[in-house]
Amino acid sequence: MRNTLYAALVVVATLSAPPLSNAAEITLSEAFDYNAFILGDYTGYKSDVEGNLAVGGNLTVSDFDVGLQLAPDLTASSLYVGGDISYVNGTIRNGQTTVSGDMVATGVTFEGGINADGSVLLTESKVNEGDIFSGATVSLQSAEVVEGDVAASDLVQTNSSINKGDATLSQSATLVNSEISNGTLTANSVSMDADSTANSVSAIATLSATTFETIDFDAIAAEVFAQSTAFGDMLINGTTTYYCAGETHCTADSVDGIVFSGNDAINIYSIDAEILSTGNKSITYDFSTTSYNIINVTGDVVELFNTGFYNTAFDGQYVDNDPGIDYRHDGTYTNNILFNFIEATELNLYSVGVKGSILAPYADVNFYNGHVDGNLIAASLSTPEVYLTNETGETYLAPTGQINNYSFGAIHVPEPASIAFLLSASFLLLRRSRLECEA
Structure with missing residues (x-):
């Protein structure tokens, strides 16, 4: 699946030379189909990714949810992992889970099925509706498959139940104090203790292999790198204004306000990481x-914290987590914004709600006590061990930042505006960012 943004530049991984014009259209990398796409490892706790999550390396999380804001679709996956999964407490919602390596899950509810090329170990966990496929062994320890089949090389089932579905094993099945109540158990060898039951048992000589399918992480990664480079090569046609109250000259550490202004169908800006990393500042979108x-x-290194986001479209600051209002917006004011970190190898996000998507393909992201309203595409994501103090003076471990289910490009550009932009694109001039100071 590809998202195409009209009135912008065509950008695909197969381009031999990145064009510099802002005309034509943008074809977004497949990574933008995911709320979060992490090329390497993802480590987090006490948080969630509201949309779908793809992790090219290993996923290690606890007290974590995925897919809350997705439309229910148990034919697709909410979670893709290219390595192994270690998951403690949480829910995979509105879709399946697909993992290329091994899965170990404790206290996890899977609303959809599980597809694993490696082994699957579920402890005190539940699969509500969907099949479990494993290229190795499925182990159910005090676990429940409510409705769905199990297919693997071996099944080890202890204090567990498969309530409505078949279990088909190419090798063996071992049941201890367990049941397969409304389906057939098929295996070359079956071992059941006196406290176990199966509705029907049959033996087979061979079991046809099931093809394991997942997304092509390597191909998408190549697209992501090309995408970031091409965006970085586009002509600057937007204006970046810096403000510093009480100063006669703005320096990187004295900037307390940044305004991004643009009048075109697509606006390109450039800013240095040192300025963006200044704390206690405001960022205003004027487009x-x-x-x-x-x-x-x-x-190379970016630190984004203690930053308030404003938008002239509604003449004020974005409001988050205010119990007195419906603070969850519809994406109108964030889906058209992308921060492209073209050089960053380290991105530190904390105590901030980023309004817009993030593309940082080379960056290891350290993310806690905050959120991103948009796509997050990065090299890796981890959560440093930082303790915070609440209003009552109690200390607690800062949670991983939340990724909210908004998407760059999910806006409607009126047809006349697109056509007008295409006709005038050849007359774009490079406008340098200017520095302004307030007395």
């Missing part, structure tokens, strides 16, 4: 909600 806005960030 149409039907435009696309790409903010290219240069620099």
Whole structure:
């Protein structure tokens, strides 16, 4: 699946040379089909990814949810992992789970099925509706498959039940104090103790192999790298204004306000990581909600914290977590914004709610006590051990940042605006960012 943004630039991994014009269209990498796409490992706790999550390396999480805001679709996966999964407490919602390695899950509810090329160990866990496929062994320890089949090389079932489905094993099945109540158990060898039951048992000589399918992480990664580079090569046509109250000259550490302004269907900005990393500042978006806005960030290390986001489209600050209002917006004011970290190898996000998507293919992201309203595409994601203090003086471990289910490009550009932009694109001029100071 590809998202195409009209009135922008065609960007695909197969391009031999990145064009610099802002005309034509943007074909987004498949990574943008995922709420979060992490090329390497993902480590987190006490948080969630509201949309679908793809992790090219290993996923290690606890007290964690995936897929809350997805439309229910048990034919597709909410979670894809290219390595192994270690999951303690949480729920995979509105879809299946697909893992290329081994899965170990404790206290996890799977609303859909599980597809694993390696082994699957479920302890005190539940699969509500869907099959479990494993290229190795499925172990159920005090676990329940409510409705769905199990297919694997071996099944080890202890204090567990398969309530409505068949179990088909190419080798062996071992049941201890367990049951397969409304399906057939088929295996070359079966061992059941006196406390175990199966509705029907049959033996087979061979079992046809089931093909394991997942997404092509390597191909998507190649697209992501090409995408970030091409965005970075686009002409700057937006204006970046810096403000520093009480100063006669703005320096990187004195900036307390940044405004991104643009009047075109697609606006490109550039900002240095040192300035963006200044704390206790505001960022204001001054452009149409039907435009696309790409903010290219240069620099190896970025720290984004204690930053308030404003938008002139509604003449105020974004509001989050206010119990007195419906604080969850519809994406109108965030789906047209992308921060492209074209050089960053380290991105630290904390105590901030980022309004817009993040593309940081080379960056190891350290993310806690905050959220991103948009896609998050990065090299890896981890959560440092940081303790915070609440209003009552109690200390607690800062949770992994939340990734909310908004998506760059999910906006509607009126047809006349697109056509007008295409006709005028050849007359774009490079406009340098200017520095302004307030007395």
